[in-house]
Amino acid sequence: xxxxxxxxxxxxxxxxxxxxxxxxxxxxxxxxxxxxxxxxxxxxxxxxxxxxxxxxxxxxxxxxxxxxxxxxxxxxxxxxxxxxxxxxxxxxxxxxxxxxxxxxxxxxxxxxxxxxxxxxxxxxxxxxxxxxxxxxxxxxxxxxxxxxxxxxxxxxxxxxxxxxxxxxxxxxxxxxxxxxxxxxxxxxxxxxxxxxxxxxxxxxxxxxxxxxxxxxxxxxxxxxxxxxxxxxxxxxxxxxxxxxx
Amino acid sequence: xxxxxxxxxxxxxxxxxxxxxxxxxxxxxxxxxxxxxxxxxxxxxxxxxxxxxxxxxxxxxxxxxxxxxxxxxxxxxxxxxxxxxxxxxxxxxxxxxxxxxxxxxxxxxxxxxxxxxxxxxxxxxxxxxxxxxxxxxxxxxxxxxxxxxxxxxxxxxxxxxxxxxxxxxxxxxxxxxxxxxxxxxxxxxxxxxxxxxxxxxxxxxxxxxxxxxxxxxxxxxxxxxxxxxxxxxxxxxxxxxxxxx
DNA sequence: GATCTTGAAAATACAGCGTATCTGTATAAT
DNA sequence: ATTATACAGATACGCTGTATTTTCAAGATC
Numbered sequence: 101x102x103x104x105x106x107x108x109x110x111x112x113x114x115x116x117x118x119x120x121x122x123x124x125x126x127x128x129x130x131x132x133x134x135x136x137x138x139x140x141x142x143x144x145x146x147x148x149x150x151x152x153x154x155x156x157x158x159x160x161x162x163x164x165x166x167x168x169x170x171x172x173x174x175x176x177x178x179x180x181x182x183x184x185x186x187x188x189x190x191x192x193x194x195x196x197x198x199x200x201x202x203x204x205x206x207x208x209x210x211x212x213x214x215x216x217x218x219x220x221x222x223x224x225x226x227x228x229x230x231x232x233x234x235x236x237x238x239x240x241x242x243x244x245x246x247x248x249x250x251x252x253x254x255x256x257x258x259x260x261x262x263x264x265x266x267x268x269x270x271x272x273x274x275x276x277x278x279x280x281x282x283x284x285x286x287x288x289x290x291x292x293x294x295x296x297x298x299x300x301x302x303x304x305x306x307x308x309x310x311x312x313x314x315x316x317x318x319x320x321x322x323x324x325x326x327x328x329x330x331x332x333x334x335x336x337x338x339x340x341x342x343x344x345x
Numbered sequence: 346x347x348x349x350x351x352x353x354x355x356x357x358x359x360x361x362x363x364x365x366x367x368x369x370x371x372x373x374x375x376x377x378x379x380x381x382x383x384x385x386x387x388x389x390x391x392x393x394x395x396x397x398x399x400x401x402x403x404x405x406x407x408x409x410x411x412x413x414x415x416x417x418x419x420x421x422x423x424x425x426x427x428x429x430x431x432x433x434x435x436x437x438x439x440x441x442x443x444x445x446x447x448x449x450x451x452x453x454x455x456x457x458x459x460x461x462x463x464x465x466x467x468x469x470x471x472x473x474x475x476x477x478x479x480x481x482x483x484x485x486x487x488x489x490x491x492x493x494x495x496x497x498x499x500x501x502x503x504x505x506x507x508x509x510x511x512x513x514x515x516x517x518x519x520x521x522x523x524x525x526x527x528x529x530x531x532x533x534x535x536x537x538x539x540x541x542x543x544x545x546x547x548x549x550x551x552x553x554x555x556x557x558x559x560x561x562x563x564x565x566x567x568x569x570x571x572x573x574x575x576x577x578x579x580x581x582x583x584x585x586x587x588x589x590x
Numbered sequence: 591g592a593t594c595t596t597g598a599a600a601a602t603a604c605a606g607c608g609t610a611t612c613t614g615t616a617t618a619a620t
Numbered sequence: 621a622t623t624a625t626a627c628a629g630a631t632a633c634g635c636t637g638t639a640t641t642t643t644c645a646a647g648a649t650c
Contacts (some may be wrong), residue, residue, distance in 0.1 A: 163599065225522065262519070268515065308484070311487035315503055319503065331508040341586050408630080
């Protein structure tokens, strides 16, 4: 910062005294893969807001503008990040078992990657999943259903898939929103509980929220995992009911 | 812009020649409500990315820093925007009818506000809903269920509510992601269809996506509304199945 | 081998962002 | 009438995505 002050002047010293610029080192080799991996690394470590073209490029040892040889806009980088995660899910292997097992496995795999990459919840909204890995994933999901009894009609399989996916995405966002609020505040879980408790108590004390109050008092909350599983089972029951009609 | 050029010089003319600045006009009255409404107006008209403190303040005729008297960070403004939408939903009146009707009404109301305020899908991820209006909404939803047969246990009502909500949020994101991609490209629906069609065809031509191909060929896609409704019915069936056990 | 050409990387520049800090003034308190 | 306070506005900083300009390494040509 302050050691650049001298060079702010157009010509700080005589030419002879200034060092030549060191020869440009061979530029580090780049690829979409390397770029996307660097971006994911950043997002995992410091959140999606830490992903800037400057930082990604910096991590790779290049200038930010070089990335524009591989992507047209930052949006496209985010698209590539999402597709890379689909690749992760594919790599977890085939979906076997009955249709319920297949759908359950899919759901839990999605939950897994979202936990590994918390930034996904933000990107899943407002972004179509038409990348090659997303398509492979979708094909595999459909394939796991379309052979099964009751799913002869591919439309039924698609319907089931979309419904489960919608639930999974929504449920994960619910989980994430809580986690996010806590983390963003920079507090530990207990500190946050303690900080928001008075507000909740004051609201409940008004008597205008008897049902919420009952929940706070009576219900002992299951873990996120269990809650996720219960909701999922409801969906599967619904699909099963639909089939016997 | 360019009419300020002269005043870029430190002292354009002698003091005597310059007119006095007009007395400061009384600052326009501000409130969280006015601020939030301005922000929502902007978001509705030009998307969430158009919501900057500078623009919101500009719309209200004040400097950006004045907003910090009402909010601590921009994040808080977004929180207030979300809670304002919950107020909209509350204003639509009570939820009556059986539990299925109540849940269906809730779902469709949510779908309605998301259509009116497309930016909501982005904000729903990563933000807890603990504002006063969110709580009123939640209380009303629980109340609509907790009296019904089969929902004597409030935990069951909560479970049902959360599952439906998860589905609704996920399904709406699915809808939104498509719409968003099209709009972001600045094309009309048909142009976009035409622009992405070759890619899809090339992928399908590889033969690696037989199930997706079947869908493209065989299935005639229902409207978003119908698809939403079908998925919703699956959830409701699942909840019903759970109750008779 | 010296010169010229060319493609690509880096540097710079710009407009916009959230927000910290500084400055001036309209009003409240004395 | 004077001083104190609070608050609106101006300014500033470091960051962003990206357009434009500059610089240089390597290949082509003579």
